Each structure stands twice: as C-alpha cells, then as structure tokens.
Amino acid sequence: xRARLLGAVATLAVLIGFVVVYFIFILEEAPxxxxxxxxxxxxxxxxxxxxSYGRHPYPDWVSYLARDPSGKWQHSTIIHVPAGTQVVHVxxxxxxxxxxxxxxxxxxxxxxxxxxxxxxxxxxxxVNAASPAHTFTMPDLNVNVPxxxxxxxxxxxxxxxxxxxxxxxxxxxxxxxxxxxxNYRFQCIVPCALGFLYGFGGPMQTIxxxxxxxxxx
Amino acid sequence: xxxxxxxAGEPNHARNFAILWAVATAIMVPxxxxxxxxxxxxxxxxxxxxxxxxxxxxxxxxxMPVLMMVWTFLxxxxxxxxxxxxxAIADGPPLRGGPRIQxxxxxxxxxxxxxxxxxxxxxxxxxxGHSGVGSGEGPNPLAKPASAGKALQVQVIGQQWxxxxxxxxxxxxxxxxxxxxxxxxxxxxxxxxxxxxSFWAIELGVKADAVPGADNTAFVTAYRKGSFQIRCNELxxxxxxxMNSTGHVVSGPAFTxxxxxxxxxxxxxxxxxxxxxxxxxxxxxxxx
Numbered sequence: 001x002r003a004r005l006l007g008a009v010a011t012l013a014v015l016i017g018f019v020v021v022y023f024i025f026i027l028e029e030a031p032x033x034x035x036x037x038x039x040x041x042x043x044x045x046x047x048x049x050x051x052s053y054g055r056h057p058y059p060d061w062v063s064y065l066a067r068d069p070s071g072k073w074q075h076s077t078i079i080h081v082p083a084g085t086q087v088v089h090v091x092x093x094x095x096x097x098x099x100x101x102x103x104x105x106x107x108x109x110x111x112x113x114x115x116x117x118x119x120x121x122x123x124x125x126x127v128n129a130a131s132p133a134h135t136f137t138m139p140d141l142n143v144n145v146p147x148x149x150x151x152x153x154x155x156x157x158x159x160x161x162x163x164x165x166x167x168x169x170x171x172x173x174x175x176x177x178x179x180x181x182x183n184y185r186f187q188c189i190v191p192c193a194l195g196f197l198y199g200f201g202g203p204m205q206t207i208x209x210x211x212x213x214x215x216x217x
Numbered sequence: 218x219x220x221x222x223x224x225a226g227e228p229n230h231a232r233n234f235a236i237l238w239a240v241a242t243a244i245m246v247p248x249x250x251x252x253x254x255x256x257x258x259x260x261x262x263x264x265x266x267x268x269x270x271x272x273x274x275x276x277x278x279x280x281m282p283v284l285m286m287v288w289t290f291l292x293x294x295x296x297x298x299x300x301x302x303x304x305a306i307a308d309g310p311p312l313r314g315g316p317r318i319q320x321x322x323x324x325x326x327x328x329x330x331x332x333x334x335x336x337x338x339x340x341x342x343x344x345x346g347h348s349g350v351g352s353g354e355g356p357n358p359l360a361k362p363a364s365a366g367k368a369l370q371v372q373v374i375g376q377q378w379x380x381x382x383x384x385x386x387x388x389x390x391x392x393x394x395x396x397x398x399x400x401x402x403x404x405x406x407x408x409x410x411x412x413x414x415s416f417w418a419i420e421l422g423v424k425a426d427a428v429p430g431a432d433n434t435a436f437v438t439a440y441r442k443g444s445f446q447i448r449c450n451e452l453x454x455x456x457x458x459x460m461n462s463t464g465h466v467v468s469g470p471a472f473t474x475x476x477x478x479x480x481x482x483x484x485x486x487x488x489x490x491x492x493x494x495x496x497x498x499x500x501x502x503x504x505x
Binding site: 102103104105107108110125126128129137139140142185187189191198200204205206207211 | 374376377378379381391393410411412454455456459460483485486489490491
C-alpha cells in the first residue's frame with residue numbers, strides 16, 4: 001500500500017515538474033519589452049515588418065521587429081510607452097510584399113490622429129484591399145492601419161531580418177492618442193502566415209511575430 | 218426511516234423531517250420568486266432576455282424543494298443521527314425493499330425531468346411571441362418570428378480577433394461597432410472569416426456560433442435603450458479573451474443618423490467589399 005502511494009506521489013511530482021518546466025520555457029521565450037523614445041509629450045515607436053525573420057526558432061515566419069532607444073532592432077513586439085505622453089507616433093518600415101486583406105473593411109485607416117497615415121510621405125486614408133502586406137491593428141483602441149506591401153517585382157528585396165532602408169520598402173507613419181495606463185494588444189489582420197491553413201496560425205498566433213502589446217505605464 | 222421510527226422511544230423522524238422540509242420549502246419558494254428572482258441574469262433588455270430570465274426563475278423555483286430536501290435532511294441527520302464520541306463506528310442495518318418509496322422517487326424525478334425538458338423546448342420555440350430565445354438556429358430557423366425576413370438584418374462577422382457588422386439594407390456598409398434601434402425586430406446573420414467564434418451579446422440574450430462558410434440566424438427585439446457587451450464565447454486563438462466589443466441600443470432617429478454617418482464614412486471601403494452574402498468562405502486571394 002505504501003509503495004503504491006509513493007509511486008502515485010512520485011508520478012504526480014514528475015507531472016507537476018513537466019508543467020513547471022513547460023511554463024519556464026514559455027516565460028523564457030517571451031520577447032523583451034522595448035521602450036519607446038520619449039520626445040516631449042510624444043512617444044516615438046519604430047517598427048519594421050519583414051517577410052521572414054531568418055533566425056531560430058522559426059526562420060521562415062513573417063514578423064514585426066522593434067527598434068530600441070539605442071537604435072538596435074529587437075525581435076520583440078512588446079512596446080513600453082510612458083503613461084505621461086500624449087501621443088504615440090509610429091514609424092513603420094514595411095519590407096514584405098502584398099498578400100491582400102481577407103476582409104476589405106480593414107483597408108480603411110481608423111483611429112489615428114487625423115484619421116490618416118502617411119505612406120512614403122503622402123497622406124492616405126484608405127488603400128486598395130489587395131495591397132496590404134500586413135496591418136497594424138489595435139482593436140481595443142479601434143486603431144487600424146493597413147500597410148501596403150512593396151512591389152513583388154521590386155529589386156533588392158529584403159530576405160532576412162533586420163532589414164535596412166537601402167532595401168525595397170514602404171515607410172508608413174501615423175500617430176494615435178496615448179491611451180490610459182494598461183496593456184493594449186496589436187496584431188496583423190492579413191492572413192500572412194505562409195504555410196498555414198488559409199494563412200492563419202503560426203506567426204499570426206504568436207507574440208513576438210505578428211502579435212504584440214503596447215504597455216502604457 | 219419508518220423502521221427506525223417504529224423503534225420504541227424513538228421520535229417519528231419521517232414526520233418530523235417532512236414538517237421541517239415543508240416549512241423550509243414554504244419559506245424559500247416565495248423568497249426565490251420575489252426576492253432572488255428579479256436579480257437572476259440576464260435581465261430584461263430584450264424579449265430574449267425576458268424569456269431566458271423567466272426560465273431561470275421557473276427552474277430555480279422548481280429546484281428549491283429538492284434543494285431544501287437535501288439540506289434539511291443533511292441538517293436533520295447531523296443533529297439526530299450523529300454517533301457519540303464513545304460509540305464505535307458501524308454501518309447501520311441495510312434497507313431492503315420499499316417499492317412504494319422507489320416508485321415514488323422514480324415517478325417524481327421522471328416527471329420533473331421530462332416536464333422541464335418539455336417546458337424548455339416549448340419555451341425555446343414560442344417564448345414571448347418570438348422564437349429561438351436568442352440562440353443561433355442555423356440558416357433555416359425552425360422557430361421563426363412573424364417578422365423573419367422583414368426585420369432589420371445585421372450580419373455579424375467574426376475574424377481573429379475582431380467583430381464587424383454589415384447592414385445589407387444600408388448599402389452593405391460594414392462597421393466596427395454594433396448599433397440597433399429600440400423596439401425593432403432584428404435578425405442577426407452570424408458568420409466567420411476564419412475559425413469558429415461565438416457571438417455572445419450578453420444583455421441582448423443572443424448567442425450564436427460564427428462558423429466559416431455558414432449562416433447562423435438569431436432574432437432579438439430590444440425594449441429599452443442602453444449598452445450591451447459582446448464577447449466571443451468559443452476559444453478561437455491567442456486573443457480570444459480580448460475579442461470583446463460594446464454594442465448600443467438606440468432610438469430609431471439616432472440609429473438612422475448613425476447608420477447614415479457610417480455609410481458616408483466607410484463609402485471608400487464599402488465599394489471594395491464583396492457583394493453581401495450570408496457567408497464568405499475563407500480562401501485568400503493569395504499568400505506570401
């Protein structure tokens with residue numbers, strides 16, 4: 001009886017151990033938070049979207065990257081924004097080619113200051129639904145910015161992150177009001193996960209790739 | 218119990234328990250109906266929530282005698298049949314036979330279960346002069362209200378992880394928020410563009426699965442203005458827990474004004490939307 005009890009306890013301990021180790025791995029895989037650069041009342045956030053991250057563990061996944069205050073690109077989608085700022089100004093370098101929107105409704109720019117974004121210097125309030133490679137969408141704040149893809153025939157396309165501005169890209173800028181302190185998710189709504197059913201799954205479901213969080217605190 | 222009661226010197230436990238049970242039930246049934254009942258969810262904003270609320274009150278009230286029987290018997294047993302400290306722990310004498318008790322038990326429980334199933338089914342089909350009490354009924358609803366087909370149609374589109382809404386009677390405009398007019402029959406057509414979601418408008422009493430390639434119909438009529446919460450009620454991926462929205466029931470003129478503003482605002486993308494359809498199969502134009 002005692003041996004069976006000990007066996008049951010040992011089995012339970014091993015199972016709990018597996019669960020603990022699993023969560024430790026998950027926590028270790030969480031991307032680091034990248035701080036926005038504060039400029040007066042504005043928090044400057046710089047991002048890029050790339051066709052493939054190019055590194056372990058998922059080199060062929062599409063991804064966002066964020067630039068830290070030292071100017072170094074980090075493979076992270078956790079962005080820290082100070083609560084005292086009034087506006088978050090985003091500069092986004094888009095290096096991927098177009099996939100097109102599943103739902104053309106997201107071709108409309110919503111929730112930004114002035115209701116527009118700037119694409120390579122030109123103000124834009126909506127795009128052709130076939131042109132976005134990705135979107136920067138924050139459903140909690142009703143923010144949606146479609147990110148037009150680079151021409152599929154463009155020369156000098158970036159293949160591995162981090163990309164640099166000498167490679168084919170679109171520069172998109174927009175601003176949104178800094179929300180009250182809290183965590184606000186952002187995501188890409190284009191089905192851009194090549195190799196997954198209908199383009200969903202994989203990077204579309206993973207923080208650090210096409211999902212992220214703006215932490216306001 | 219009757220065997221126990223027959224022993225010399227023992228009180229009539231069956232009679233005592235029955236009296237206590239009857240008293241507890243007589244107290245708690247009115248408390249359930251008139252004190253607790255009005256606070257039972259989901260409220261009275263719509264015909265659907267009123268029907269659901271009434272069902273919840275009826276079920277809770279019918280459950281009260283059963284609950285009181287269990288609790289009263291438990292308390293009675295603890296007080297009267299507790300072993301003394303010095304008594305050895307021993308099982309009581311086995312009870313055998315008792316066909317009258319067994320038949321009574323089977324008949325009462327069977328009547329309650331079958332009766333409540335019948336009540337629930339009839340209510341689902343006919344409640345409040347409406348139909349379906351807010352549940353999704355698929356593309357061909359079995360229980361249709363008289364206004365089906367003539368009601369304000371609103372398409373609910375689920376996508377990871379966002380709800381959007383199309384109004385086919387207003388040029389097929391798609392909006393990021395849901396507004397419906399008060400005292401107006403509304404016919405929801407719920408679908409999805411990717412995985413299975415579930416459209417749950419809590420205070421409206423509407424819950425319908427959003428399935429890609431399928432049209433799920435639900436009906437509602439809101440009786441008063443106000444806000445309602447919208448949740449996804451089907452585990453649908455990373456941000457399932459954040460797939461929330463807030464909808465509004467507004468006056469008729471306010472709705473007319475709002476939908477006109479939406480048509481103007483989203484005109485550039487409305488032109489790009491596919492023709493209105495009851496479902497949109499999720500095949501992307503291309504990948505890469």
